[in-house]
Amino acid sequence: xxxxxxxxxxxxxxxxxxxxxxxxxxxxxxxxxxxxxxxxxxxxxxxxxxxxxxxxxxxxxxxxxxxxxxxxxxxxxxxxxxxxxxxxxxxxxxxxxxxxxxxxxxxxxxxxxxxxxxxxxxxxxxxxxxxxxxxxxxxxxxxxxxxxxxxxxxxxxxxxxxxxxxxxxxxxxxxxxxxxxxxxxxxxxxxxxxxxxxxxxxxxxxxxxxxxxxxxxxxxxxxxxxxxxxxxxxxxxxxxxxxxxxxxxxxxxxxx
Amino acid sequence: xxxxxxxxxxxxxxxxxxxxxxxxxxxxxxxxxxxxxxxxxxxxxxxxxxxxxxxxxxxxxxxxxxxxxxxxxxxxxxxxxxxxxxxxxxxxxxxxxxxxxxxxxxxxxxxxxxxxxxxxxxxxxxxxxxxxxxxxxxxxxxxxxxxxxxxxxxxxxxxxxxxxxxxxxxxxxxxxxxxxxxxxxxxxxxxxxxxxxxxxxxxxxxxxxxxxxxxxxxxxxxxxxxxxxxxxxxxxxxxxxxxxxxxxxxxxxxxxxxxxxxxxxxxxxxxxxxxxxxxxxxxxxxxxxxxxxxxxxxxxxxxxxxxxxxxxxxxxxxxxxxxxxxxxxxxxxxxxxxxxxxxxxxxxxxxxxxxxxxxxxxxxxxxxxxxxxxxxx
Numbered sequence: 143x144x145x146x147x148x149x150x151x152x153x154x155x156x157x158x159x160x161x162x163x164x165x166x167x168x169x170x171x172x173x174x175x176x177x178x179x180x181x182x183x184x185x186x187x188x189x190x191x192x193x194x195x196x197x198x199x200x201x202x203x204x205x206x207x208x209x210x211x212x213x214x215x216x217x218x219x220x221x222x223x224x225x226x227x228x229x230x231x232x233x234x235x236x237x238x239x240x241x242x243x244x245x246x247x248x249x250x251x252x253x254x255x256x257x258x259x260x261x262x263x264x265x266x267x268x269x270x271x272x273x274x275x276x277x278x279x280x281x282x283x284x285x286x287x288x289x290x291x292x293x294x295x296x297x298x299x300x301x302x303x304x305x306x307x308x309x310x311x312x313x314x315x316x317x318x319x320x321x322x323x324x325x326x327x328x329x330x331x332x333x334x335x336x337x338x339x340x341x342x343x344x345x346x347x348x349x350x351x352x353x354x355x356x357x358x359x360x361x362x363x364x365x366x367x368x369x370x371x372x373x374x375x376x377x378x379x380x381x382x383x384x385x386x387x388x389x390x391x392x393x394x395x396x397x398x
Numbered sequence: 399x400x401x402x403x404x405x406x407x408x409x410x411x412x413x414x415x416x417x418x419x420x421x422x423x424x425x426x427x428x429x430x431x432x433x434x435x436x437x438x439x440x441x442x443x444x445x446x447x448x449x450x451x452x453x454x455x456x457x458x459x460x461x462x463x464x465x466x467x468x469x470x471x472x473x474x475x476x477x478x479x480x481x482x483x484x485x486x487x488x489x490x491x492x493x494x495x496x497x498x499x500x501x502x503x504x505x506x507x508x509x510x511x512x513x514x515x516x517x518x519x520x521x522x523x524x525x526x527x528x529x530x531x532x533x534x535x536x537x538x539x540x541x542x543x544x545x546x547x548x549x550x551x552x553x554x555x556x557x558x559x560x561x562x563x564x565x566x567x568x569x570x571x572x573x574x575x576x577x578x579x580x581x582x583x584x585x586x587x588x589x590x591x592x593x594x595x596x597x598x599x600x601x602x603x604x605x606x607x608x609x610x611x612x613x614x615x616x617x618x619x620x621x622x623x624x625x626x627x628x629x630x631x632x633x634x635x636x637x638x639x640x641x642x643x644x645x646x647x648x649x650x651x652x653x654x655x656x657x658x659x660x661x662x663x664x665x666x667x668x669x670x671x672x673x674x675x676x677x678x679x680x681x682x683x684x685x686x687x688x689x690x691x692x693x694x695x696x697x698x699x700x701x702x703x704x705x706x707x708x709x710x711x712x713x714x715x716x717x718x719x720x721x722x723x724x725x726x727x728x729x730x731x732x733x734x735x736x737x738x739x740x741x742x743x744x745x746x747x748x749x750x751x752x753x754x755x756x757x758x759x760x761x762x763x764x765x766x767x768x769x770x771x772x773x774x775x
Contacts, residue, residue, distance in 0.1 A: 241639075241741045242740040257424055257428075258427075259428060259431065259460075260428075260431060263431055267463055269499070270459055270463050270495050273499075285739065337494065338459070338491065
């Protein structure tokens with residue numbers, strides 16, 4: 143693997159994002175270490191998705207720098223950027239599957255673009271990815287409009303993983319899944335992280351995911367990271383929002 | 399640590415042993431596939447088969463699957479190929495891949511003559527369905543209109559005014575500009591050719607009849623079909639895709655009454671207004687060219703226009719406008735509500751909406767021409 147363990151895989155320094163007069167992120171710093179699963183929480187509308195989208199380059203920032211795999215995304219050229227993009231996968235909140243392609247074509251889309259492999263291998267890998275995300279092979283020939291919400295999430299994850307990336311961004315992966323499905327999903331993310339050496343950046347609201355899947359948790363508030371650390375650190379924190387979040391009724395139910 | 403992947407045969411008595419080394423990842427997939435295909439030929443009568451993966455530097459799903467593919471094709475009869483030397487890191491990945499069933503063959507559709515004939519047959523049969531769909535929508539809109547007449551409070555004034563703004567007020571500049579230019583062109587061509595017979599002044603007759611009876615309303619209707627018909631289809635289609643129309647229905651609202659009726663009404667009111675403005679702009683443009691290019695001064699132009707054109711010409715033109723608007727609106731709404739779940743389908747129906755809208759507008763114009771000719775107008 144390129145890069146040493148000490149170097150963070152994502153290094154965000156002092157970024158500011160503004161929509162009109164509203165400042166969503168205000169001088170935010172964040173490191174994501176290689177091989178960890180970082181859970182990213184915060185109140186609704188705090189800018190969790192905005193930060194994710196800023197890191198992957200969909201939202202322009204006013205100030206600050208972002209390095210992914212040691213490449214500064216502002217000063218990189220097109221081929222460096224493509225190289226970085228090839229090594230990350232993104233799971234969007236709504237799945238963002240291509241509606242006019244079948245599940246199989248959706249998963250094969252990045253492979254076709256970046257790899258020169260035979261159709262047979264692509265088909266077999268597609269089946270392997272589908273099995274990994276817990277879907278039956280029959281699903282492959284369906285269109286996204288014929289899938290349930292949970293299946294869309296799974297197919298979107300399979301597509302995000304189709305190039306065996308080093309880093310995946312998951313935007314609320316378990317929202318809209320039933321508790322068993324969500325638990326499987328957490329387990330799946332854990333397994334993939336172990337087997338593929340994946341680094342996972344996960345925006346989530348699911349307390350179960352935080353407890354079972356995440357190595358480290360970062361909390362967003364007022365445009366900054368207000369706390370980062372293990373689940374125990376979060377529980378010990380005196381910050382009012384954190385106290386409410388980790389000691390509320392639902393949190394107690396999850397812990398017990 | 400990284401290196402080109404290799405797969406070597408090591409002699410081990412009666413057993414077949416293969417040793418994999420290097421990086422077995424997606425970037426090396428083409429080379430890996432060749433290695434595995436070569437190794438598959440080695441399957442024979444060995445007593446036991448081992449694939450040693452302890453030297454593999456890096457493994458991902460692609461590499462793990464290819465090793466699994468090799469293992470499966472080497473497994474023959476009672477002899478099962480074994481994977482040896484798997485590190486703890488990768489064992490769960492290989493286990494995961496092992497659970498994958500052999501790929502189902504993906505059937506691809508081939509183009510055959512009978513298939514093409516079938517497609518043509520279906521398309522022809524579909525024309526009847528299209529007409530039935532249009533009549534169905536006309537009925538639904540009239541029923542919704544009747545309901546609104548009986549219960550005036552359920553009429554959506556805000557929505558109607560909003561759509562009036564979109565299809566009428568905002569369309570004025572482009573409609574006026576284009577009809578003005580068309581008026582100029584008609585007058586210029588008329589003068590250019592009539593001058594040879596010394597019949598310059600008859601350009602006014604031609605301009606008046608053409609613009610007021612035919613071109614004015616037809617051109618405006620075609621532009622409205624392209625501009626607003628497509629917008630209606632895209633709006634309704636994306637609402638259909640996002641289940642917004644189903645949501646309306648479950649709340650007890652009739653989508654026809656809430657979405658289609660205000661749009662239809664706006665269009666039916668807008669098209670006569672636009673057709674009138676367009677006709678005036680075309681006459682103005684024609685008059686300007688007649689004056690500057692043909693030397694027909696404005697007073698003579700107006701005098702001649704008054705003699706040549708009766709109110710009948712104007713009525714014949716403007717009566718067509720609401721009917722054409724209704725046709726455009728119905729086609730656009732039928733297509734919008736027929737959109738399926740994909741972006742491709744939205745594009746197809748938006749195209750169909752404009753094409754069918756323009757087609758039916760021209761057909762209607764022909765029907766009107768026959769009708770007015772037979773009643774002597």
